[in-house]
Amino acid sequence: MRYAPTASPVLTLTTGPVDAYPAVLRGLATTVLYDYDPAFQATYQRVSEKLAGVVKAQTMPVILHGEPVLGLEAAAASLLGAGDVVLNLVSGVYSKGLEDWAKRSGAEIVELAVPYDRILDPADVARALEARPDVTVVSLCHHDTPSGTVNPVEAIGAVVRAHGALFLVDAVSSFGGMKVDAESSAIDLLVTGPNKCLGCPPGLSILGVSERAWAKMEANPTAPRGSILSILDWKEAWRADRPFPFTPSVAEVNGLEAAIDLYLAEGPENVWARHALTAKATRAGVTAMGLQLWAAEESFAAPTCTAVRTPAGIDEAALRAEARARYGVVFSSGRGETLGKLTRIGHMGPTAQPIHAVPALAALGGALSALGCRVDVGAGVAAALAAIDAG
Ligand SMILES: *Cc1c(COP(=O)(O)O)cnc(C)c1O
Numbered sequence: 541m542r543y544a545p546t547a548s549p550v551l552t553l554t555t556g557p558v559d560a561y562p563a564v565l566r567g568l569a570t571t572v573l574y575d576y577d578p579a580f581q582a583t584y585q586r587v588s589e590k591l592a593g594v595v596k597a598q599t600m601p602v603i604l605h606g607e608p609v610l611g612l613e614a615a616a617a618s619l620l621g622a623g624d625v626v627l628n629l630v631s632g633v634y635s636k637g638l639e640d641w642a643k644r645s646g647a648e649i650v651e652l653a654v655p656y657d658r659i660l661d662p663a664d665v666a667r668a669l670e671a672r673p674d675v676t677v678v679s680l681c682h683h684d685t686p687s688g689t690v691n692p693v694e695a696i697g698a699v700v701r702a703h704g705a706l707f708l709v710d711a712v713s714s715f716g717g718m719k720v721d722a723e724s725s726a727i728d729l730l731v732t733g734p735n736k737c738l739g740c741p742p743g744l745s746i747l748g749v750s751e752r753a754w755a756k757m758e759a760n761p762t763a764p765r766g767s768i769l770s771i772l773d774w775k776e777a778w779r780a781d782r783p784f785p786f787t788p789s790v791a792e793v794n795g796l797e798a799a800i801d802l803y804l805a806e807g808p809e810n811v812w813a814r815h816a817l818t819a820k821a822t823r824a825g826v827t828a829m830g831l832q833l834w835a836a837e838e839s840f841a842a843p844t845c846t847a848v849r850t851p852a853g854i855d856e857a858a859l860r861a862e863a864r865a866r867y868g869v870v871f872s873s874g875r876g877e878t879l880g881k882l883t884r885i886g887h888m889g890p891t892a893q894p895i896h897a898v899p900a901l902a903a904l905g906g907a908l909s910a911l912g913c914r915v916d917v918g919a920g921v922a923a924a925l926a927a928i929d930a931g
Contacts, residue, residue, distance in 0.1 A: 561889060567796075587603075608744075616641035619756060621763075706728040744793070825898075830915050849881065871886075
């Protein structure tokens with residue numbers, strides 16, 4: 541039996557877009573109100589207040605109305621200017637990608653990079669800042685998704701704070717799936733979105749902004765205004781009595797409220813724990829099958845994504861196509877420099893349930909076997925179940 545490429549898959553175990561929670565889909569299906577209707581304005585303020593409790597920035601969160609690339613580009617454009625020196629911490633495709641947006645602002649870029657299967661060391665960040673005391677902004681991607689590796693954001697945040705630079709963090713694929721917030725990691729501009737671990741469709745960016753970051757954006761003559769890239773324009777939009785700069789994505793905001801309600805009802809710690817256990821079971825299975833994790837050390841493999849090294853002689857695109865055709869299971873590829881070198885199993889939102897490790901491993905192992913690669917699927921599944929039972 542084969543699943544047609546044009547038919548919906550059985551299981552989407554990707555790293556974004558991810559399957560949405562049923563409650564989020566119901567939220568999206570709520571009647572679309574006029575954005576200036578007081579009922580919607582109240583919803584917008586309520587959603588912003590609920591977000592504030594989890595983003596934990598010094599000021600009210602900003603919602604931008606496009607998937608998180610909008611938030612990242614807007615952050616670079618708003619925060620950075622010609623006088624800035626940015627220390628860009630690179631451990632993967634997304635952190636490297638920030639450089640292009642940062643350059644556009646005229647800022648000087650200083651790079652501290654590690655191979656894409658490793659993570660940044662806070663001591664190296666401290667040394668880089670000692671060497672360049674003129675650094676004004678440090679940028680980091682918390683979980684560089686195309687590598688499935690997690691950087692020590694709290695420890696790096698402490699180093700950045702001690703130096704005095706502002707800390708810009710891409711927390712798109714970590715927020716909601718593991719502990720990260722502006723307060724505990726001293727983040728001045730946290731960029732995330734609901735379309736990864738919160739289990740919403742792609743459509744919004746969420747920003748947590750410190751007082752210092754607002755002051756810097758307000759003083760930046762090149763910070764966008766009257767633009768889809770303007771963060772400043774949306775500063776007061778959370779208040780029900782303030783105008784929106786343009787029409788917000790009403791349905792997406794309703795979906796986001798459903799997602800935050802779920803997140804708070806389950807309890808963030810419980811949500812993080814099931815992401816972590818799903819990843820742990822998957823990693824146990826991957827290694828028991830005889831495969832290798834992409835992360836050079838398991839200690840920094842992500843709880844929201846397991847990246848598996850492509851075995852020698854296997855075409856990674858053919859592997860994913862086989863898993864989809866044979867079992868109806870969809871995985872993510874690598875991106876940029878990691879494309880073709882690894883396959884990613886997402887554990888985000890509704891797919892972050894430990895039992896999903898079992899179909900993921902079965903589909904991955906079965907597809908590899910079909911392509912002539914010897915793997916012990918039974919051992920992988922048994923190891924995953926053992927990890928789940930022990931968890
Ligand atoms: C998903 C993601 C984004 C959003 O970017 P897309 O390429 O549009 O998916 C940004 N940063 C990280 C780390 C992400 O995982």
